[in-house]
Amino acid sequence: MPRFKDYVPHGVIPATLTAFDTDYEFDWAETRRHLAFAADIDGVTAITVNGHASEVHACTFDEQTRMMSEAGEEIGDRMPLICGVYADGSHQAARIAKMAEEHGASALLCFPPHSLGMGGIQRRPEMGVAHMKMIADATDLPMIVFQYSNEVAYPLDTLVQICEDVPNVKAIKDWSPPQVHERHIKTLHALSRPINVLSTNSAWLMSSLAMGADGLLSGAGSVIADLQSELYQAVQAKDLPKAQELADRIYHTTQVFYCDPFGDMHNRMKEALVLLGRQDGPAVVRPPLMKLTQVEIARIAEAMTAAGIAKEGATGLDSPALAAE
Secondary structure, X not given: OOXXXXXXXXXXXXXXXXXXXXXXXXXXXXXXXXXXXXXXXXXXXXXXXXXXXXXXXXXXXXXXXXXXXXXXXXXXXXXXXXXXXXXXXXXXXXXXXXXXXXXXXXXXXXXXXHHHOOOHHHHOOHHHHHHHHHHHHHOOOOEEEEEOOOOOOOOHHHHHHHHHHOOOEEEXXXXXXXXXXXXXXXXXXXXXXXXXEEEOOHHHHHHHHHOOOOEEEEOOHHHHHHHHHHHHHHHHOOXXXXXXXXXXXXXXXXXXXXXXXXXXXXXXXHHHHHHOOOOOOOOOXXXXXXXXXXXXXXXXHHHHXXXXXXXXXXXXXXXXXXXXX
């Protein structure tokens, strides 16, 4: 699979889902159909696999490797592939990075290790810098730093140090709250080697893009990448009425995707794909994630209809996909 050389992460990048069968094994045909659909959307600039949206927490190294192979065969000749690097140990992260490069990735999305929690990243910021350097030592691929909004979020000084000390870092995926997010955009854009900021704040995407984000990398793109792309282009063109119209449509989807409990967000997106006829049902998630209730699935169906993206001829509880669940 060819790698897109000198790739700089920007624009609209869906983080794709995975399809499992009822035995919790990968359904590769349906997963590839989903990848192809996302890659064919106008305005999409790259595809991310092995991220939160693909339930990477529940996938083995071998499964992540095969995901890169399957994605490469399906879309790798026409679209940059970004591979998630999700590991608590730095040596394991370096191993994933090497695998991704060998399988044609064009960039890496580097998750913060949960082992940086419990005050580690605040008290021992060198841990975060060393982790990123170990990944960079294993590969020449461009790196995207995933900036969380919780206890494993890199302090701004540490984030700047990582960007300055690790030349592979080309962008961050920013999950920060609004005031911090805007500070990141202004600070990282002003570095001697400017760093792109990709928003993952799908619940307030228009505001984030208007602050100057260079694009977005989002699990919601697995369902609404077309709306995200149109919104991104409208903001770039400073077309406020168009951007507001699109943001109003996106609002219906993000209200159901990101409601409480937040951890079910990608579970809900899978159900949306089934409702839209983009994935053969039922929607299966690996434990400890659990199947949603029929009431919640109905709410997702209604939200898709309100956003104007429901399956043709299907609305709310009358959805054929819902009835089949």
